[in-house]
Amino acid sequence: MTSPRPTAEVVDVDAESHTELDREDQRSQEAGSQPASEYASPRIISPRTASTPLSSDAALEAKPGPSVRLERLRAFYGESEQVKGIDLEFRANEVTAIIGPSGCGKSTMVRCINRMHEEIPGARAQGRVLLEDVDVYGPSVDVVAVRRAVGMVFQKPNPFPTMSIFDNVAAGPRLSAGRRGDVRATVEAALRDAGLWEEVADRLDAPGAGLSGGQQQRLCIARSLAVDPEVILMDEPCSALDPIATLKIEELIDQLKTRVTIVIVTHNMQQAARVADRTAFMLDGRLVEVGPTQDIFTNPSDPRTEEYVTGKFG
Amino acid sequence: MSAANGQAGLKSEDRLARFALSPARRRRDRLARGSVLAGTAIAVLPLLVIVYYLLRKGLGAWSVSFFTTDPTGNTFFGSSGIGGIKSAILGTIEIVALASAIAVPLGVGVAVWLVEYGRVSWLARTVRFFVDVLTGVPSIVFGLFVYIVLIVGTGSTYAGYKGSVALALLMLPIVIRSAEVILLLVPSALRESALALGAPRWRVIARVVLPTALPGMLTGVLLAVARAAGETAPLLFTAAYTMKTGFGLGGFMNSLPVQIYKDVTSPTTSVEHRAWGAALTLVAMILLLNTIARLIARRSRLA
Numbered sequence: 001m002t003s004p005r006p007t008a009e010v011v012d013v014d015a016e017s018h019t020e021l022d023r024e025d026q027r028s029q030e031a032g033s034q035p036a037s038e039y040a041s042p043r044i045i046s047p048r049t050a051s052t053p054l055s056s057d058a059a060l061e062a063k064p065g066p067s068v069r070l071e072r073l074r075a076f077y078g079e080s081e082q083v084k085g086i087d088l089e090f091r092a093n094e095v096t097a098i099i100g101p102s103g104c105g106k107s108t109m110v111r112c113i114n115r116m117h118e119e120i121p122g123a124r125a126q127g128r129v130l131l132e133d134v135d136v137y138g139p140s141v142d143v144v145a146v147r148r149a150v151g152m153v154f155q156k157p158n159p160f161p162t163m164s165i166f167d168n169v170a171a172g173p174r175l176s177a178g179r180r181g182d183v184r185a186t187v188e189a190a191l192r193d194a195g196l197w198e199e200v201a202d203r204l205d206a207p208g209a210g211l212s213g214g215q216q217q218r219l220c221i222a223r224s225l226a227v228d229p230e231v232i233l234m235d236e237p238c239s240a241l242d243p244i245a246t247l248k249i250e251e252l253i254d255q256l257k258t259r260v261t262i263v264i265v266t267h268n269m270q271q272a273a274r275v276a277d278r279t280a281f282m283l284d285g286r287l288v289e290v291g292p293t294q295d296i297f298t299n300p301s302d303p304r305t306e307e308y309v310t311g312k313f314g
Numbered sequence: 315m316s317a318a319n320g321q322a323g324l325k326s327e328d329r330l331a332r333f334a335l336s337p338a339r340r341r342r343d344r345l346a347r348g349s350v351l352a353g354t355a356i357a358v359l360p361l362l363v364i365v366y367y368l369l370r371k372g373l374g375a376w377s378v379s380f381f382t383t384d385p386t387g388n389t390f391f392g393s394s395g396i397g398g399i400k401s402a403i404l405g406t407i408e409i410v411a412l413a414s415a416i417a418v419p420l421g422v423g424v425a426v427w428l429v430e431y432g433r434v435s436w437l438a439r440t441v442r443f444f445v446d447v448l449t450g451v452p453s454i455v456f457g458l459f460v461y462i463v464l465i466v467g468t469g470s471t472y473a474g475y476k477g478s479v480a481l482a483l484l485m486l487p488i489v490i491r492s493a494e495v496i497l498l499l500v501p502s503a504l505r506e507s508a509l510a511l512g513a514p515r516w517r518v519i520a521r522v523v524l525p526t527a528l529p530g531m532l533t534g535v536l537l538a539v540a541r542a543a544g545e546t547a548p549l550l551f552t553a554a555y556t557m558k559t560g561f562g563l564g565g566f567m568n569s570l571p572v573q574i575y576k577d578v579t580s581p582t583t584s585v586e587h588r589a590w591g592a593a594l595t596l597v598a599m600i601l602l603l604n605t606i607a608r609l610i611a612r613r614s615r616l617a
Contacts, residue, residue, distance in 0.1 A: 116510060121433050148512025158503045162525040175513035175521055220507065227511055 065230050065261040066132040067092040068113060068150075073127040075108045075117055082108045084285035085127070090231075095253055095262040097276030097293065099269060101308070105285040106265045110233050113263065114150035115143050131231070148176055151229035151260075155236040157216035159208030159223070166204040168219055172227035186226050194222035195252055214245025221252060232256065234264040238271065250275050269309060273297055281305045368594045375591025385557045385573070385588070396584055399592045401559040402573035406596070408561075409474050409553060409569055410543045413481035417542075418535055420482075421489025422524075428490070429497040430505075430519055442494075448487040456483045457548030465552070474560065474567030477553030484548060485538040492534025496527045529611040536607055540600045546571035570596045 068090040075083035083105045090096045098106045111117040112125045115136060129136045136146045159168045167174075169187040187204075191197040196218045200211070208219055217237060224232060234253070238246040253262055253275050266272050272279050273293055280290040281302075289302045300306045307313055379398055386397040424441070432438025460480040465472065500523050508518040524531075549572050556566040570592050577589035 114510060116506060119506060119509060144512050144514050146512075147510050152507070152510035154503060154507055154510075156503060158501070158507050160504060160508070160522055160526070162522075162528075171508065171521070172511040172513070175508060175511055175517045223507075224511065 065092045065259060068231055068261060068263070069128075069130040070109070070113075071128040071130065073109065073112055073125065073129060075105070075112050075125045076123065077108075077120065078122040082285055083112065083125075086282075086285075086287045088280060088287055088290060090261055090263050091278065092261050093257055093259070094277040095257050095264060095275050096290075097272035097279045098263065098265045098282060099267075099272050099279060099308070100282035100288075101313070102267070104282045106282055107235050109282070110235055110263055110265050111152075113231070113233055114147045114152055116147070116152065118143075144176070148227050149229055150231040150233060151224035151227065153217070153220055153224055153232065153234045153237045156240050157213055157220050159211070159216050159219050161207070161209050163208055164205045165200050165208045165211070165219060168208040169222045169226050172223055176227060187222075190222040190226040191219075193225050193256070194218045195248060196222055212245070214241050214248060217241060217245065217249060218252065221249070225256075229260060231261045231263070234262065236265050236267060239267060246271070269297070281308060283308075368590065368597060371587065371590035372594025373591075375587045376594070380588075380591055381595075384559050385568075396582075396588060397557070399570065399573055399588065399595065401557060401568040402570045402592060403595065403599075404559055404561070405474065405553070405568040406543060406570040406599070408563055409477045409481060409549070409567060410539060412475060412478035412563060413485060413542055414535070414539055416478065416482035417485035417489055417538065421486050421538075422493050422531065424486075424490045425493035425497055426519060426524075428494050430515070430523070445487045445490050448483075449491060452547075453484050453545050454547035456480045457550065457552055459483070460548070460552045472552060472554035472566050474553050474563035474565065477549045477567060477569070478563065480548035480552045481542040481545060484545060485542050488538040488541060489535060492537060493527075493531050496530035496534065497523065499530065500526050532607050532611045536604055539603065543596065543600055544571055546575045550575070570599075 070086050070088045073083055073086045073088075074081060086109060098110065100106050108117060113129055113136070115125075117123050117125050125137065127137075131146070131149065134141065136143075136150075159165075160171060163171060166187055169190050170183045173181070173183050173186055188197065191200065196215060199215060200206075200219075208216065211219060217240075221232075221237075238249050241249065250271065253264065256262060257277075264272075264275065276293045278290060279293040279296040281288045281296060281300075281304075283304060289296065289300060289305045291301075295301075296305060297309050300309065377398075381398055381403065382400055383398040384401045385399065386395060424445075428438050428441060432441065457480045460476055460483070464470075464476045464479065504522055504526060505518055508522045509515065513521075549569050553567045553569060553572070555572050555576055556568050558566075558568075560567050574589045574592045574596075577585050577592065580586060
């Protein structure tokens with residue numbers, strides 16, 4: 001087992017182990033100018049290259065994403081333990097829904113996957129989060145690179161208020177060091193993939209905050225797609241949206257899973273049933289049950305799961 | 315009352331009575347509204363009086379030569395010979411500009427550290443405490459400090475830039491505190507979504523947090539600038555008083571507040587009038603700066 005190690009701080013990149021990883025990294029072989037400070041990671045199992053902008057016609061072609069495995073994951077806010085040792089695998093190119101009552105640690109667990117949890121003062125995590133075979137809490141891992149590979153969509157749509165629609169989507173490539181290329185093509189491809197291109201193509205310079213809630217959330221999805229992530233974490237992405245906007249996001253999730261691994265936290269059990277291949281049920285910081293969505297909703301093996309999905313509590 | 319005692323058949327009237335506004339409540343409401351309004355009026359009144367007197371007395375002193383000549387020190391031949399406030403205007407602009415160039419980047423930097431890095435750490439709490447202490451230090455103490463360190467300590471004499479240092483020290487806590495408050499108002503969701511894109515923290519701060527906070531920060535900076543521009547005490551024995559126009563910050567330098575101070579204490583009426591003109595000029599300059607900065611902020615927000 002892993003020894004507990006301090007995780008609440010940004011770990012310096014160990015140059016040596018970096019080179020080692022880089023050797024296997026196709027991306028850095030193809031783009032020789034790639035700075036060595038780039039995190040080389042599960043991209044080793046992904047044949048696609050980051051330097052290729054997502055061209056619109058080939059946008060949603062199937063690409064293998066990585067699997068994500070949690071091993072004995074524990075998460076704390078100060079002294080209080082919110083996630084109490086979870087072992088769980090999110091399979092590649094599948095949508096896994098996390099359900100459970102409020103405060104059961106769903107969001108906290110998901111935020112551990114791209115190490116956003118540690119952004120909260122006093123928060124820390126223990127255990128391992130394996131992106132294919134690399135522990136994102138490993139000592140030589142650059143947290144910035146983890147977040148580039150694992151995108152996140154938040155509960156409330158939050159486009160950058162000072163930026164236009166275009167700049168919002170371009171923010172990822174521009175903000176992350178050393179990855180430029182054709183930003184315009186990347187933006188268009190990301191907006192197309194998020195199903196927003198037709199609606200905003202003629203007003204890319206308008207403020208992103210001027211869009212409707214559903215459009216803003218798709219803008220946020222486009223923004224996270226623009227850095228070409230391998231995993232996308234969605235923390236109740238539809239809870240602030242109306243049913244029609246929700247439906248659009250759900251369709252989008254269904255299309256995106258051909259090239260990314262998706263983890264979605266939801267309070268809406270119908271939504272879990274509609275979009276997820278597998279569903280995990282959490283209670284009080286622990287994983288109660290995980291399985292094919294069909295089974296969780298129709299034939300759960302744990303009585304607590306049955307009580308929850310049939311509305312007896314929660 | 316009367317509606318409540320009405321006939322049983324008039325149900326709608328009964329219902330109306332339940333929701334009727336009682337005279338007592340109406341009175342209390344009027345009283346509360348009245349006292350709040352009166353308080354506002356009392357607060358605004360001195361402001362209006364100040365502006366009125368500034369305009370009435372100050373405008374009379376204004377003329378082209380008022381802005382283009384230096385004070386002569388000659389008070390024997392009426393208002394024509396006393397000269398204007400050119401050296402004071404130039405001095406104030408230069409001294410305050412240098413003070414802002416020192417205090418604003420430094421102050422914003424400290425605020426960024428406090429909010430984005432230091433957060434609730436022991437060091438951050440200590441820094442906050444000292445910034446608060448610094449806010450309460452009387453301005454003359456900053457002047458005294460600079461006098462001891464830069465003038466007595468170096469064995470040299472007064473200079474414009476020494477005045478700037480004193481004003482910068484005065485501005486620093488104001489800039490830090492206001493910038494910190496504004497940075498705390500930037501939703502953490504914005505930081506998180508930028509970090510989740512795989513952006514290094516410094517880029518998140520430079521490209522997302524600071525642009526979002528810019529309009530609010532400008533207000534705090536302007537407050538500090540206005541405060542510094544009006545200070546007399548720290549300049550009296552750091553930049554000194556001189557009548558001549560000095561362009562270099564290395565020499566003695568005049569400034570509007572010091573000029574006003576000297577003029578008001580003069581026994582000559584025409585010189586006293588110059589003080590009103592200088593005061594109006596100072597207020598007009600700060601107003602102008604405020605307006606320009608706000609226009610810039612509005613434009614940059616849309617871009």
